Amino acid sequence: MKKTPLYEKHEALHAKIIDFGGWAMPVQYTNVIDEHKTTRNAAGLFDICHMGEIEVRGKQALDLLQYSLTRNLQNQSIGQIKLAALLTREGGIIDDLTVYKIAQEHYMLVTNAGTRERDFFWLKELREEQALDCTLTDISEQTGKLDLQGPLAEEILRTLTYFDLSQLRYYHFAELKVMGEPGIISRSGYTGEDGFEIYASADIIGDIWDKLLAAGKDLGIKPVGLGARDTLRLEAGMMLNHQDMNETVTPLEIPYGWLVDMDKEFVGRPALQELQKSGPGKKLVGFIMTGRGIARHEYKVYQGAREIGVVTSGTFSPTLNKAIGLAFIETAAAITDAEISIAVRDTMCPAKIVKIPFYKRQK
Amino acid sequence: MAKPNPADKKYSKDHEWAKDNSDGTATVGITDYAQEMLTDIVFVELPAIGKKVAKGAPLAVVESVKSVSDVFAPVSGEVIAVNGALEDDPALVNRDAFGEGWIAKMKMSDAAELGSLMDAAAYTSLIKEEKH
Structure with missing residues (x-):
């Protein structure tokens, strides 16, 4: 298994380590509920070094991204994330990724850990096909990444940089010095809380980790594992690649329609246009269990005796104290407040379709 | 740290305990070590009263936030009572796995099976090995 630069720190903290797509990652340090609530109420620190970073530079960098990605990036400003x-050409989702516009003709793509190579080679192929003048560099190995999330994140991060973080708006970033070394801090994340994603050299990411834990000690900061990362993102209605979506799923079938700008040319667009005409047969919806039982990935969904779909993500929500999830169901059945059942082992358990997110922070 | 394993119980390698009630019945649950591995237990699926279960077959299901685990019957028999308190407060298993967090009471079909389970000392050394 691959290890992040922080692996020894996780071991020293007695984290439970799991194989996450070939990476030895901490799933929990103490327990998921405690780490989840710490992030909602104070601040959680996450090792996200496994995620990928790809640099795209050159005269036609924007042309490549416009052709490869669903989103229209024409009006993206420097310092903004999209x-x-x-x-795929068939309209299936290879990855959902964030695009950091660092300068004119200079971008950083932040990819999922499991799709980093696939993304890289597909982008390369599209660059050759279109004969575009730009470079693609996988900078994942030398780039460390931490997420600091929660209502006290800004107060804690302030101790590490002279930059005025209060000026940083949601989904924006700044290139700055972190502990004297160049880095990037963005106001963004995957938890539904205020917070930051911090990028710095893999050589100093461990020092930043230590410094943040020390700086936030009195404010209640804790390291948080992938277990709580999953419950946090699900409560916030955020989807997970290779679980809620994959290459057989298009953005039109999940709540990613807003990522698709049909007014420009991009790979997969013709397939999406076809799908728009016929209308997608299935749709990803949120649900809450109304009785006992916790729905899990791949459990079957019914309406009456008829099977109408499958659960993609399901867990116990520490904030709502209820079981929640996402499921792919027939479009005709995807009506808010409709009652469905989910087969939990031998029992049909009642659930209700609800709007996502399940949780929205008070601003 | 896990609590000590009480001497009045017998233990399976799957981390269940059985306590002989000396009237042909046994109370069963999961060990403190097991709850510590599972951490935050948020759901317990209890068996139906009257269910007949063979030793080693699934008896109940315990779920943490992230995981779903079978609880295997440490002895064969018929379920005659279940711990209904776990329906409202599954974390009882975390707090008191050997006491208030018991799962079911079984009428044993073969009380001699208890003899094939480990005593507290043997179980304690088993989990010591697992930890390494």
């Missing part, structure tokens, strides 16, 4: 999808 979430976008990378599709």
Whole structure:
């Protein structure tokens, strides 16, 4: 298994380590509920070094991204982040990734850990196909990444940089010095809380980790594992690649329609146009269990005796104290407040379709 | 640290305990070590009263936020009572796995099976090995 630069720190903290797509990652340090609530109420620190970073530079960098990604990036300003999808020619989702516009003709793509190579080679192929003048560099190995999330994140991060973080708006970033070394801090994340994603050299990411834990000690900061990262993102209605979506799923079938700008040319667009005409047969919806039982990935969904779909993500929500999830169901059945059942082992358990997110922070 | 394993119980390698009630019945649950591995237990699926279960077959299901785990019957028999308190407060298993967090009471079909389970000392050394 691959290890992040922080692996020894996780071991020293007695984290439970799991194989996450070939990476030895901490799933929890103490327990998921405690780490989840710490992030909602104070601040959680996450090792996200496994995610990928790809640099795109050159005269036609924007042309490549416009052709490869669903989102129209024409009006993206320097210092702004845009979430976008990378599709197959058939319109299936290879990855949902964030695009950081660092300068004119200079971008950083932040990819999922498991799709980093696939993204890289697909972008390369599209660059050759279109004969575009730009470079693609996988900078994942030398780039460390931490997420600091929660209502006290800004107060804690302030101790590490002279930059005025209060000036940083949501989905924007700044290139700055972190502990004297060049880095990037963005106001963004995957938890539904205020917070930051911090990028710095893999050589100093461990020092930043230590410094943040020390700086936030009195404010209640804790390291948080992938277990709580999953419950946090699900409560916030955020989807997970290779679980809620994959290459057989298009953005039109999940709540990613807003990532698709049909007014420009991009790979997969013709397939999406076809799908728009016929209308997608299935749709990803949120649900809450109304009785006992916790729905899990791949459990079947019914309406009456008829099977109408499958759960993609399901867990116990520490904030709502209820079981929640996402499921792919027939479009005709995807009506808010409709009652469905989910087969939990031998029992049909009642659930209700609800709007996502399940949780929205008070601003 | 896990609590000590009480001497009045017998233990399976799957981390269940059985306590002989000396009237042909046994109370069963999961060990403190097991709850510590599972951490935050948020759901317990209890068996139906009257269910007949063979030793080693699934008896109940315990779920943490992230995981779903079978609880295997440490002895064969018929379920005659279940711990209904776990329906409202599954974390009882975390707080008191050997006491208030018991799962079911079984009428044993073969009380001699208890003899094939580990005593507290043997179980304690088993989990010591697992930890390494």
